[in-house]
Each structure stands twice: as C-alpha cells, then as structure tokens.
Amino acid sequence: MQRTSVSIALTGSGGAGVMTAGQMLLDAAAEAGYYGLMGRTLGPQIRGGESAALLRVATRPVQGLDDGHDVLLAFDWGNIERFSAELPLIPGGIVIADPRNGAVPEVMRRDHHRIVEVPMQDLAKAIPGGRVNMVGLGLIAELIGLDHHYLLDRLAKQLAKKGEEALAASKAGLDAGAEAAAGITGLEPLAPPHPRETERWSITGNDAAGLGAIQGGARFCAAYPITPATDILEWLAPNLPRVGGALVQCEDELASINMIIGSSFGGVPSVTATSGPGLALMMESLGLAVASETPIVVINVQRGGPSTGIPTKSEQVDLNIAVNGLHGDAPHVVTAPLSIGDCLFATQWSVHLAEAMQTAVIVLSDQSIGQSRAIIDKPAEIAFIGKRLVPETIEAPYRRYAITADGVSPMALPGQEGGAHTADGLEHNEFGNPSTQIDHHQSQLDKRLRKVVGYDYGDHWAMIEGDEDASIAVVTWGSAAEPCREAVQRARAQGFKVRLIAARLIHPIPLDKMGKALEGISQVVVVEQNHGGQYYRHLRAHLDLPGKVTAFHRPGPFSLRPREILQHILGQ
Amino acid sequence: MDAVAPKPQDYKSDLKPVWCPGCGDFSVLAAITRALAELRLPHKDVALVSGIGCSSRLPAYTSLYGFHAVHGRALPVASGLKLARPELTVLAVGGDGDGFSIGGNHFVHGCRRNVDMTYIIMDNSVYGMTKGQASPTTAADWTGSKLTPEGPGLSPFRPLEMALSAGATFISRAFSGDPLEVTRQICAAIEHKGFSFVHVLSPCVTYRPEQKGWREVVHADFTEPYSDRREAFLRLLDDDGFTTGILYKSQTPPFQPTPKSVEPVATLGDQFAI
Numbered sequence: 001m002q003r004t005s006v007s008i009a010l011t012g013s014g015g016a017g018v019m020t021a022g023q024m025l026l027d028a029a030a031e032a033g034y035y036g037l038m039g040r041t042l043g044p045q046i047r048g049g050e051s052a053a054l055l056r057v058a059t060r061p062v063q064g065l066d067d068g069h070d071v072l073l074a075f076d077w078g079n080i081e082r083f084s085a086e087l088p089l090i091p092g093g094i095v096i097a098d099p100r101n102g103a104v105p106e107v108m109r110r111d112h113h114r115i116v117e118v119p120m121q122d123l124a125k126a127i128p129g130g131r132v133n134m135v136g137l138g139l140i141a142e143l144i145g146l147d148h149h150y151l152l153d154r155l156a157k158q159l160a161k162k163g164e165e166a167l168a169a170s171k172a173g174l175d176a177g178a179e180a181a182a183g184i185t186g187l188e189p190l191a192p193p194h195p196r197e198t199e200r201w202s203i204t205g206n207d208a209a210g211l212g213a214i215q216g217g218a219r220f221c222a223a224y225p226i227t228p229a230t231d232i233l234e235w236l237a238p239n240l241p242r243v244g245g246a247l248v249q250c251e252d253e254l255a256s257i258n259m260i261i262g263s264s265f266g267g268v269p270s271v272t273a274t275s276g277p278g279l280a281l282m283m284e285s286l287g288l289a290v291a292s293e294t295p296i297v298v299i300n301v302q303r304g305g306p307s308t309g310i311p312t313k314s315e316q317v318d319l320n321i322a323v324n325g326l327h328g329d330a331p332h333v334v335t336a337p338l339s340i341g342d343c344l345f346a347t348q349w350s351v352h353l354a355e356a357m358q359t360a361v362i363v364l365s366d367q368s369i370g371q372s373r374a375i376i377d378k379p380a381e382i383a384f385i386g387k388r389l390v391p392e393t394i395e396a397p398y399r400r401y402a403i404t405a406d407g408v409s410p411m412a413l414p415g416q417e418g419g420a421h422t423a424d425g426l427e428h429n430e431f432g433n434p435s436t437q438i439d440h441h442q443s444q445l446d447k448r449l450r451k452v453v454g455y456d457y458g459d460h461w462a463m464i465e466g467d468e469d470a471s472i473a474v475v476t477w478g479s480a481a482e483p484c485r486e487a488v489q490r491a492r493a494q495g496f497k498v499r500l501i502a503a504r505l506i507h508p509i510p511l512d513k514m515g516k517a518l519e520g521i522s523q524v525v526v527v528e529q530n531h532g533g534q535y536y537r538h539l540r541a542h543l544d545l546p547g548k549v550t551a552f553h554r555p556g557p558f559s560l561r562p563r564e565i566l567q568h569i570l571g572q
Numbered sequence: 573m574d575a576v577a578p579k580p581q582d583y584k585s586d587l588k589p590v591w592c593p594g595c596g597d598f599s600v601l602a603a604i605t606r607a608l609a610e611l612r613l614p615h616k617d618v619a620l621v622s623g624i625g626c627s628s629r630l631p632a633y634t635s636l637y638g639f640h641a642v643h644g645r646a647l648p649v650a651s652g653l654k655l656a657r658p659e660l661t662v663l664a665v666g667g668d669g670d671g672f673s674i675g676g677n678h679f680v681h682g683c684r685r686n687v688d689m690t691y692i693i694m695d696n697s698v699y700g701m702t703k704g705q706a707s708p709t710t711a712a713d714w715t716g717s718k719l720t721p722e723g724p725g726l727s728p729f730r731p732l733e734m735a736l737s738a739g740a741t742f743i744s745r746a747f748s749g750d751p752l753e754v755t756r757q758i759c760a761a762i763e764h765k766g767f768s769f770v771h772v773l774s775p776c777v778t779y780r781p782e783q784k785g786w787r788e789v790v791h792a793d794f795t796e797p798y799s800d801r802r803e804a805f806l807r808l809l810d811d812d813g814f815t816t817g818i819l820y821k822s823q824t825p826p827f828q829p830t831p832k833s834v835e836p837v838a839t840l841g842d843q844f845a846i
Binding site: 030031199200201202203207211214215219222239241242243244245246247251254256258259260261263264265266267268270284285287288375378379381415416417418419420421422423424425426432434 | 629631636639649650654655656660678836838840
C-alpha cells in the first residue's frame with residue numbers, strides 16, 4: 001500500500017545543515033507536485049545550537065504536522081535530551097543514526113523504534129568536498145520514494161554559483177545516501193502526486209503576513225526586531241519600497257507603535273510586527289489608537305511566555321493581553337490566522353478592518369505558523385483592500401469625532417482644506433476638543449464600541465467545516481485550527497457527527513454568528529495551545545456554550561497534534 | 573500659499589489654554605504662530621504633534637492639524653507622520669519631562685535619525701501638570717517637591733550636549749521672555765533641512781516662581797552657529813545653561829526613505845511561485 005502522507009524529522013546541531021537539507025527536500029517535493037510543510041524547532045543559541053526540521057509531505061494540501069514522525073534522521077545527538085519530546089515518532093518509527101555519534105541516546109530508544117545505523121559521516125568523507133547533510137538528504141528522498149532528479153534540479157539551481165566541483169560533490173553525496181537507503185525496509189513510499197491544476201506557492205507564515213499587509217493596503221511599517229516576528233520585517237523591508245512604501249527600524253517598540261500612529265494619521269495604512277514582550281510595551285499606545293481613532297495593525301507572532309519566556313518556540317498565549325491589556329474601556333479588534341497560508345488572508349483582512357473601523361487591530365499569529373513553510377495552492381485574489389472613510393467635502397466647523405449611526409466618522413487627512421483638528425488621547429467632544437463632560441465621554445465611548453460590535457464581519461470571522469447535523473463542536477482559534485481540522489476529519493471518518501468552528505475573529509466575539517454556528521450542538525470541546533485556557537475563558541465570559549463543555553489546552557512548545565485532540569473529541 | 577499674507581492670529585484656535593497666567597508657554601504659542609505666518613505656510617500643510625504635559629496641550633490651541641499623543645512619544649508620532657507624508661511641515665512640541673525623561677530614548681534617536689522636522693521643548697525644570705515634581709533638568713539640590721524632599725540628587729540633564737552628541741543637525745536655545753528671538757529661531761529651525769531642536773527656557777510661574785528671574789540671567793552669546801561639532805562641543809563646556817542663540821547648524825542629508833519604483837502589488841506574489 002502506498003501512503004498519502006509521510007512525516008520526517010531531521011535533527012542536528014547548528015552547522016550540520018539540517019535546515020538546508022529540510023528546505024531542499026520540501027522544495028524538491030513541491031517540484032515533484034506534492035504538498036507539504038516544514039516547521040522548525042530551534043534552541044536559543046545564536047550559532048551551533050540544537051535544531052530540527054519537521055517535515056510533512058503529502059499528496060493532498062496539508063498545513064499541520066501529523067501525530068508523530070515516520071522517520072527521524074539524526075546528523076548528531078547534540079542536546080537531544082532537551083528537545084526529544086518535540087520529536088515524537090509513531091510506534092515502530094525509524095530512527096536513522098550515525099554510529100560515529102555513539103550509541104543512540106536512551107530517550108530515542110523508547111517506544112520500540114527501529115534503529116538503523118548508517119555511517120553518514122564516513123560516506124561523506126569518502127567524497128572530496130562531500131557534506132553529510134547531502135548524504136542524509138539523498139537517503140531520506142530515496143526512502144520516501146521521491147525521484148532523485150527533483151533534488152538534482154534544486155541542487156543545480158542552488159549551487160549554480162559555486163561551480164561544478166561543489167555540484168559534483170553534492171550529487172555524489174545524494175547518490176551515496178540513496179544507496180544506503182537500499183537496505184532499509186518497512187516504510188511504504190508515497191503515492192504519486194496529483195497533477196497540478198493550479199499554480200502553487202512555497203511560503204512561510206511570516207512572509208505571508210507581510211504580503212497580506214501590503215495587499216491590505218499597508219505602505220508603512222515601523223518596527224523593532226524581535227524573535228519570532230523579525231522575518232516579517234525582513235520581508236517587508238525590501239518589498240514595501242517596491243510598491244511605494246517604506247519600513248523604518250526603530251529604537252524600541254514604543255517608537256514603533258507611535259510611529260505607525262503618526263504615519264496612519266497622515267493617511268497611510270500602517271503596520272508593525274512584534275511578539276509578546278513588544279506587544280506588552282505597545283499597550284498604552286494601542287489605547288491611543290483606539291481613543292484617537294487612528295487605524296493601525298499590530299501583527300503579534302506569539303512565543304512562549306511570560307516575560308522573555310521561550311523566544312524561539314510557539315504558544316498561543318497572548319490572547320489575554322491582546323483582548324484585555326488596554327486600560328480604560330477600549331474597544332478594538334483581535335484576529336488570528338488559521339494556518340501558515342491563512343497568515344496572508346488574516347493579515348490582509350485585518351488591515352481592511354482597521355481602516356474601515358478606524359481602530360487598532362491585533363493579529364495573533366505564532367511561531368509555529370509564522371516560521372513554518374508550506375506548499376499551498378496560490379491564494380485566491382481577494383477584492384477588498386483597506387478603505388478609510390475620508391470626507392470629500394467638509395462643512396465648517398469640522399467634527400472629526402462626529403457621532404454617526406455606525407460610529408465611524410469621516411477622517412480628514414493633513415493637507416485637506418477645512419479638516420484641521422487635533423487627534424487626541426484625551427477624552428474629547430465631536431470636534432476633538434478635550435472634554436471631561438459626562439455626555440461627551442458617554443457618547444464617544446458608545447460610538448467607539450458601536451464601530452466594532454456593529455460591524456458586519458461576514459463569513460470571514462471563522463472557518464466552519466463538518467457535519468450539518470453535528471452534535472459535537474470543536475471550537476478553536478488561530479494556529480490550533482489545522483490540527484483540530486485533522487482531528488475532526490478523523491472523528492467523522494469514525495462516524496461521529498462533528499463540526500469545526502475555528503475563529504479568525506477573536507474579539508469582539510460575533511455572538512449571533514457564533515450562536516448560529518453552535519446550533520444543534522450538545523457537546524463542545526474548546527482547543528488551544530496555552531496553559532490557562534485563555535480562549536475558553538474568553539468565550540465563557542461572553543456567551544453560554546451549549547451542553548457538555550470541555551476545555552483542552554496545554555502549553556507549548558510541542559505543537560498540538562490531531563491524535564490528542566481526537567481523544568478529547570471522543571471523550572477519552 | 574495663501575493669496576493674502578497670513579496673520580499669526582489665523583493659526584490660533586479659539587480654545588482657551590489651560591496654562592496659568594504668566595506661563596512662558598503663551599509666548600511660545602505666539603512665537604509658533606508668528607513663525608508660521610512669517611514663513612506663509614498654509615495651515616493645512618503644517619502638523620503639530622505633542623506628548624503629555626502642560627506645554628503638550630499646545631496643538632489644540634492652534635488651527636493646524638494636531639496630534640496630542642501619549643506621554644513621551646511626540647517624536648515617534650511626528651517622525652512617522654513626516655516619513656509617511658514628507659511634503660508636510662511637521663513640528664513636535666512638549667516639555668522637559670516629556671522629552672528628556674519618559675521620552676529620553678526617542679530624543680536621542682530622534683536626533684540620530686535626523687528626520688526633517690522641528691522639535692521645540694519648553695523647559696521649566698518641573699512637572700507642572702502633576703503639580704510640581706523635579707524633572708530631568710531640575711538642579712540636584714532643589715527641595716521644592718514633596719516627592720524629593722532632599723532634592724532629586726541627580727545631576728541635571730544637559731539638552732544641548734545630548735542633542736549634539738546624538739546627531740541633531742540644528743541646535744538652538746531661546747528664552748520665552750524674548751518672543752522675537754523664539755520666533756527667529758523657530759523660523760530658522762523650520763527652514764533647516766534635518767532634525768532641528770529648539771530649547772526654550774519657559775518659566776513655570778506657579779511651581780518655580782524664582783524662574784521669573786531668568787530674564788536677568790539669560791545672555792545671547794551663541795552669536796554665530798558653528799558648523800563644526802568640535803567647536804560646538806567646546807563652546808558648550810562653557811555654557812551656564814542660559815546662553816541663547818543658534819549654537820549649531822550642519823548640512824547632513826535628512827533621513828527620508830524613498831520608494832524605489834512603484835510596481836503593481838500583484839507582482840509581489842511571484843517570488844513565492846514554485
């Protein structure tokens with residue numbers, strides 16, 4: 001029997017070429033017509049730390065990791081005890097080890113894995129200029145049944161500048177690895193890929209978020225580097241100028257958020273990207289954006305917390321601060337991308353929402369999707385772009401914060417005759433003049449709330465899949481959506497009637513839509529990756545979930561997997 | 573430009589300032605409006621950004637586009653606005669607590685960044701809005717605050733030295749009691765290409781009534797702006813904090829990212845195609 005999905009872990013110390021080999025394998029698989037993804041887990045070291053590339057290659061679109069790896073190849077065992085728990089193998093999974101690295105550590109001998117020893121270093125050494133990661137790559141490709149010439153094509157492209165010798169050495173390494181695979185049995189090869197009907201992309205969540213921001217209309221970004229959000233900035237830096245925009249590196253996150261408030265006040269849709277510690281620093285000025293009704297988007301790529309936490313690894317832990325971190329009554333919007341590819345749509349939509357409602361939007365991505373690369377169908381072009389209500393004609397005196405039916409007031413931009421006003425974080429009247437008056441405070445609070453709770457978020461608020469007549473609902477958000485999706489598919493295959501409700505709009509919760517999505521449900525499982533059940537509590541604060549409710553949440557850095565979610569769906 | 577020469581009054585709003593009678597900030601407000609009238613800048617193309625504090629209330633007292641932001645963040649808001657809209661004339665205003673204490677990091681990096689805008693600090697060596705605490709420019713032995721009854725005990729911040737070290741390309745000091753000089757410096761600062769810093773000694777008559785005596789101690793001895801940093805530094809070593817005039821002016825190209833070429837957004841996705 002041929003398999004439709006295979007999961008591979010490549011591990012080794014920094015410098016072993018783990019990420020290069022993983023990337024080449026994914027690229028070659030994509031070239032061959034497969035879908036797949038590659039996540040990464042990294043130690044805290046700048047150079048030379050432990051690292052693992054977590055790959056999945058499949059015949060159908062796939063954006064989440066499987067329960068365990070079918071095969072793990074270790075270039076060495078550096079620090080394996082620190083992160084072996086993030087590298088689960090399926091029962092009977094194959095561990096490929098190099099005898100030069102000594103005995104296979106005890107942590108990798110559990111669970112009846114099959115240990116296969118291949119002298120990869122010796123094979124590489126026998127080749128002038130040979131590299132061990134090429135041997136490993138050739139071995140894995142052969143093992144999963146990926147035709148060699150796709151790898152050679154990638155090699156030729158990547159080593160074009162390095163000359164014939166480098167190419168020949170790498171090719172010889174691949175061949176040696178492939179030969180070594182000959183004796184390894186027990187792993188059914190992948191079924192042939194389905195023919196490509198549409199154009200496909202290879203993209204990381206962070207790059208997709210950057211592209212989404214630009215597609216949403218953002219043309220200015222000010223930011224401070226922080227793991228794991230920096231990739232977004234490094235992508236935007238060269239790409240914003242191509243469309244007439246700019247990115248500025250700031251002295252800190254306080255400057256970042258305030259700079260984009262300034263640029264947005266000037267009429268240019270603006271974004272920043274950060275992670276937990278940076279988001280915490282930005283809170284005061286997120287309130288300023290809300291009070292002054294200046295549209296901004298903060299893309300927050302979550303990592304383990306609190307405090308400095310686990311900067312290189314993933315957790316869905318900033319929901320609480322994103323929703324509740326602002327002082328005062330400060331209605332704003334919080335969204336979350338549902339997959340690597342959805343980082344594009346969710347961010348584009350978020351810029352649109354910020355502009356349309358003239359408010360602050362926080363996008364809760366995380367390391368597990370931000371720094372993973374997926375092979376996806378080219379995303380459909382979406383029609384909406386950020387559109388801000390700017391007055392065409394202005395009646396004197398201009399009322400910047402006019403009380404309107406939907407709460408959105410026409411926003412004059414500097415340079416516009418008759419529109420001069422002072423945007424203010426002080427409470428103000430309709431003209432923007434500072435006021436401590438009860439009626440001004442009440443009416444401005446009302447309008448700012450009305451903007452975000454009265455807005456029609458359409459169908460984009462969630463991804464809803466599964467059975468019309470479902471009795472069980474899996475309610476989740478953000479990056480937990482993909483493993484939940486797979487768990488729901490498995491439960492349905494077993495005959496259970498299940499519906500997936502994966503929220504892209506976290507706050508405000510669209511109560512009518514959520515209520516409708518939960519119709520007919522008598523059992524709810526709320527799934528997320530954090531210690532405290534942040535989304536579960538958020539839901540409970542705003543609505544009564546129907547029937548029997550369980551909350552399944554656990555902290556990172558090991559990302560949620562379908563099997564454990566399935567167990568909770570089945571009530572085990 | 574307006575057909576009729578604008579008057580300073582045209583740049584004022586009809587809001588009544590919250591400032592105490594006799595506050596130095598009144599004359600800075602007047603000087604800003606006079607400078608804008610002299611330069612004949614159209615209202616709609618000038619923006620005034622501030623943080624929090626007595627002097628940061630200033631934007632609402634003008635008829636310009638204004639942004640009254642949060643404490644200490646006038647410079648980043650103003651920088652973002654100027655970088656996104658380079659054709660605007662952007663001024664940031666505020667006090668010594670806002671600019672040198674909570675906003676101190678932005679002051680340093682604002683000088684370094686050299687965005688083409690003007691920063692006017694009204695320095696009265698006290699937090700007026702919170703009713704009289706020591707600020708970064710307060711003398712170490714000032715015992716006028718209940719918060720620091722023994723005096724703040726820190727050596728005062730030296731704004732001009734900091735600005736020069738950090739890379740500001742226009743540095744001056746004026747006394748609010750000499751409104752014509754304040755106006756002259758603001759005009760020169762606005763016309764300067766780059767980050768211009770105008771340090772205005774602006775007395776707080778409520779919490780520092782002794783500052784009324786500043787009139788007697790200021791002396792206009794920065795006569796000709798230096799263009800050489802070394803000379804400007806040496807001159808500052810002899811500064812008693814009350815020397816007025818334009819200290820330094822250099823021609824360093826302002827920071828202003830410029831778009832390369834404008835491509836259709838749809839082409840950006842091509843880099844991800846397999």
